[in-house]
Amino acid sequence: MTIEAGEIVVWVLVFLRTGAFFLGIPLFAGKMIPVRIRTAFGLLLAILINPLVPANLELATHFAGAILLAVNEVCIGLLLAMTVRMVFFAVELAGHMISYEIGLMASNSVNPLLGSTDATITTLLYYFSLLIFFVTGLHYDVLKAFIMSFEILPIGAFFLKANPTLEFVNEVNHVFIIGTLISAPFIALNFMVNVSFAVLGKAVPKMNVFMTSFSIRILAGLTLLVSSLLLITSYIVDNGRRSVEVMLDIIQNG
Template sequence: MPDLGQFTAFLLVFLRAAAFMMSGPLYAIKGIPPLAKVGFSLALATVVFPMVELNTPLPEDSWGFGLAVISETGVGLLLGTAVTMVLNSIRMAGQFIDLQIGYAMATLVDPTNGATSTLLAQYLHLLSLVFFLMLDGHYTLIIALVKSYELVPLSAAGFSGGAAYILLQIFSGAFTTALQVSAPVLAVLLIADLGLGFLTRTTPQINVFLTGFPIKIAVGLLTLSFLIPLLGTVIHAILNAIERDLYLLMRELV
């Protein structure tokens, strides 16, 4: 006779893992087939399930099981969304640079999220994903998922205003990181704007709109090229921020 309780626990573990992966930064790429996403989530749940301790009683009626399904799905979505917000700070930094460099006028369709994105924002986002994988960020996500079953037991999550406050803090931290990453390029572009302004005052015959665009693009890209080698250090700091933010968020879900 199959153990129905074990099957119920495995299903709840799978739902949290699937929701976490679907809303995470890697599986949010729309080019990955949905069947592959479900298959990897199932394999991940199979590996994680033996390490999950069933400290809380599982629901036995259909109403309680439905609430547990919603709860586990919500926990996975919240954790995955938190990770995505932190990692998207690099994309946000690219959008800040594009706004000042002039690339914001030409938007592209980003195939990774199915929305429009600026040129440097898409480039920095894809590059940050490469650095994320090189620094074993995917292992960090798997470890965080395993720890989530210890900090937030199955069907024991409680959603309160504290979790919303932590998400707001995560978003504000991502916005601050984006400003810090883009600040050197923005400062150089500001100096270039001031230089073009003085040039216009001294030589009114120069069309600043025609000469300013290529100058700002060249200066901005040159400055960005010096910052690219430092992106690995930024991603490492982001990984530490992900671990800290996920711990704070899971503590509020108990």
């Protein structure tokens, strides 16, 4: 059994796309998962799907063309991964806004998965969204969409859209919309607490409004957070499914 040079080139290009994808998707993007583990997952997926991948290696006959194809595959993998991560960026943004509104912005905790220090609410919501992502089977949909990307944009093909980044920019805009929608009840809660204690401070001048309102804001905010978990779950699931569609649409030629 002989292996032709073209087959090796195709496998390397497939591995570059899968490797870049696993470097960027949630769970594998953090510092807690060693690079070797992420690379191994990308290598395994590349081996499994390589026989099914269509390829056009006209440019690979030249060194400059091969480098261009390699960069193209890495960019595609990272773009698809970032599209999925947009859901988690929205949750993290909402976590920061919620922490600010209920007065827990100074309460920080280490996120071992990402290797960063964030507000406690942000870290909790990130792990909650990650749990929902796997429990609802969204990771299967993401992997299926990623494999379909080789049919939509085969190895050796390039974006034909005039401006493929426009949809990605729209996704960034969508992150702020979803983050604001999730945190909107907490913004309203903070407003009502401030107005209530402003009136109470005028009625009872000797009352320590600041300390009392601080405690009430935290208690009411945590209560609202627990009661809003179902709503947050629906946002995560809906936008997770939407991200799967965007993954394929953002690389769709034509």
